[in-house]
Amino acid sequence: VPHQAQQGTCKKTKVAILGGGVAGITAAQALTNASVHDFTIIEYRDTIGGRAWHKPFGKDKDGKPYNIEMGANWVQGLGNPGGAQNPIWVLVGLRNLFGRTQAYFKQAQKYGLKTHYSNYDNVSTYNKDGYSDYSHLLDLYEDAYDIASQNAGEILTQNLQDQNAKSGLALAGWNPKPFDMEAQAVDWWSWGCLFPLESSLVFGCAGDNLTSNYFSDHDNFVLDQRGFNIIFKKMASTFLRKNDPRLLLNTQVTNITYTDDGVTVLNKDGSCVEADYAIVTFSLGVLQNDAVQFSPKLPDWKQEAIQKFTMGTYTKIFFQFNETFWPSETQYHLYADPVTRGWYPIWQSLSTPGFLQDSNIIFVTVTNEFAYRAERQTDEETKKEAMEVLRKMFPEKEIPEPTAFMYPRWTQEPWAYGSYSNWPPATSLEMHQNLRANAGRVWFAGEATSPTFFGFLHGAYFEGLDAGRQIAAIMQNRCVNANSTKLRECGPRKHYETLHGTSPYSDYTILNGWAVDSFIDTNSD
Numbered sequence: 001v002p003h004q005a006q007q008g009t010c011k012k013t014k015v016a017i018l019g020g021g022v023a024g025i026t027a028a029q030a031l032t033n034a035s036v037h038d039f040t041i042i043e044y045r046d047t048i049g050g051r052a053w054h055k056p057f058g059k060d061k062d063g064k065p066y067n068i069e070m071g072a073n074w075v076q077g078l079g080n081p082g083g084a085q086n087p088i089w090v091l092v093g094l095r096n097l098f099g100r101t102q103a104y105f106k107q108a109q110k111y112g113l114k115t116h117y118s119n120y121d122n123v124s125t126y127n128k129d130g131y132s133d134y135s136h137l138l139d140l141y142e143d144a145y146d147i148a149s150q151n152a153g154e155i156l157t158q159n160l161q162d163q164n165a166k167s168g169l170a171l172a173g174w175n176p177k178p179f180d181m182e183a184q185a186v187d188w189w190s191w192g193c194l195f196p197l198e199s200s201l202v203f204g205c206a207g208d209n210l211t212s213n214y215f216s217d218h219d220n221f222v223l224d225q226r227g228f229n230i231i232f233k234k235m236a237s238t239f240l241r242k243n244d245p246r247l248l249l250n251t252q253v254t255n256i257t258y259t260d261d262g263v264t265v266l267n268k269d270g271s272c273v274e275a276d277y278a279i280v281t282f283s284l285g286v287l288q289n290d291a292v293q294f295s296p297k298l299p300d301w302k303q304e305a306i307q308k309f310t311m312g313t314y315t316k317i318f319f320q321f322n323e324t325f326w327p328s329e330t331q332y333h334l335y336a337d338p339v340t341r342g343w344y345p346i347w348q349s350l351s352t353p354g355f356l357q358d359s360n361i362i363f364v365t366v367t368n369e370f371a372y373r374a375e376r377q378t379d380e381e382t383k384k385e386a387m388e389v390l391r392k393m394f395p396e397k398e399i400p401e402p403t404a405f406m407y408p409r410w411t412q413e414p415w416a417y418g419s420y421s422n423w424p425p426a427t428s429l430e431m432h433q434n435l436r437a438n439a440g441r442v443w444f445a446g447e448a449t450s451p452t453f454f455g456f457l458h459g460a461y462f463e464g465l466d467a468g469r470q471i472a473a474i475m476q477n478r479c480v481n482a483n484s485t486k487l488r489e490c491g492p493r494k495h496y497e498t499l500h501g502t503s504p505y506s507d508y509t510i511l512n513g514w515a516v517d518s519f520i521d522t523n524s525d
């Protein structure tokens with residue numbers, strides 16, 4: 001029964017968790033672990049999992065559609081034997097092909113998600129005339145990246161001025177000319193399919209370092225036909241019953257009113273929820289687009305942080321053909337357009353052994369400006385452009401029209417407004433802390449609020465957990481990790497009224513979400 005706002009009969013709960021993506025689920029898990037069972041998760045869509053989202057596509061040999069991931073697709077940075085473990089990989093499960101370290105993973109794995117090792121070295125390079133081997137440029141980039149990354153570490157620890165990643169790479173010896181389109185293609189792909197000019201050197205390198213060095217530089221691609229989100233559904237089922245009244249699906253939050261005493265959440269269907277605390281886990285895109293109104297307006301420091309951080313868009317465009325006309329053993333195919341950087345640049349085969357073998361499915365990824373463009377176009381317009389690229393890459397083949405074609409429009413999804421966040425140049429850790437700090441009883445969690453793992457599922461995982469733990473501790477008049485001087489978190493989160501150009505190294509602590517130490521789970525709740 002909906003609780004109608006106007007009748008003054010809002011559903012009462014202690015903690016309103018707004019959004020049922022990874023962060024919302026781990027926040028609920030943390031509350032449960034701390035014996036706070038009175039929470040309500042409010043989710044826009046008809047399912048939990050958020051940006052871990054799949055859709056049926058094409059057909060297999062029996063005419064049954066494949067399930068294809070529109071959003072998160074890789075577990076990035078799996079973990080090392082005896083070392084730090086990516087919590088998403090821990091959830092993933094046993095059916096993975098990872099060879100060398102099987103024994104270690106046996107004890108760590110849970111839900112048997114099917115994945116396959118993503119080998120970024122298994123790449124062929126192309127230009128407008130077809131195959132053209134410029135793979136040596138990938139090595140040149142890597143050499144420069146190592147130097148730039150070391151420089152980034154010095155900038156961070158010595159509290160020096162940040163720069164964009166393009167300058168950092170140029171100073172380290174990687175400086176692709178605007179007319180060298182093969183180098184431009186390598187530059188785009190190597191810097192996470194984005195433009196280094198739009199990224200902070202320091203936090204871009206730190207983020208990469210923490211995921212790929214702290215965990216490991218192995219990424220696995222998810223192929224499970226139950227969908228990636230099955231692991232989050234399974235996780236939620238350990239504390240939510242079937243039809244649990246604490247999960248409100250198909251419910252769009254439109255207004256959040258907060259006072260010193262509590263929070264009232266109004267939903268589009270006229271229902272409302274009253275809580276002592278709320279945890280907002282909406283994407284940065286949702287917050288930036290004012291899709292939800294706050295009353296009173298969020299303080300200036302919070303609004304600034306929301307607008308200063310960046311939401312990127314990463315759009316995968318899927319094709320199924322009646323044959324695999326590309327080299328089926330190759331995982332990645334990189335295309336350098338002669339005129340436009342970022343033009344249908346990276347093609348990934350799913351027909352390759354270990355993936356959806358013989359599915360004849362391939363997808364191309366476009367980002368930011370080219371994602372916005374594709375998402376504004378009709379399917380037919382985008383298909384035509386992309387097919388022209390495929391015909392340039394494989395001039396010797398007779399390429400048929402696809403039998404299936406599909407892509408998501410992330411910029412237009414009202415529950416996401418983009419794909420994932422990116423750290424822009426010339427902003428500090430203190431600015432980012434303002435994104436994750438609570439505004440009174442309204443708390444924030446999600447991939448974007450993680451300073452170390454922004455953009456990743458594991459960032460969302462840790463941030464949800466942390467917000468849930470902290471609120472539970474406040475409700476129970478205690479500190480999180482009370483016995484640790486290093487990891488102790490008590491009371492509300494700190495925010496910075498005045499932002500300076502850089503953040504001193506002493507700021508890089510758990511209190512500002514610098515999660516390096518938070519893997520040492522000394523938490524007793």
Ligand SMILES: Cc1cc2nc3c(=O)[nH]c(=O)nc-3n(C[C@H](O)[C@H](O)[C@H](O)COP(=O)(O)OP(=O)(O)OC[C@H]3O[C@@H](n4cnc5c(N)ncnc54)[C@H](O)[C@@H]3O)c2cc1C
Binds near residue numbers: 048049253
């Ligand atoms: C295309 C793409 C590729 C990606 N690839 C990877 C990858 O390979 N590996 C990786 O680790 N990460 C990847 N990511 C990032 C990863 O998906 C996110 O970091 C993670 O899913 C974010 O979880 P979250 O809980 O912070 O946010 P979300 O998943 O966005 O959860 C927020 C929830 O809030 C709900 N919501 C929004 N507005 C409202 C409202 N008004 N009322 C009620 N509910 C609302 C949403 O429906 C959603 O369920 C990718 C993302 C995308 C889009």
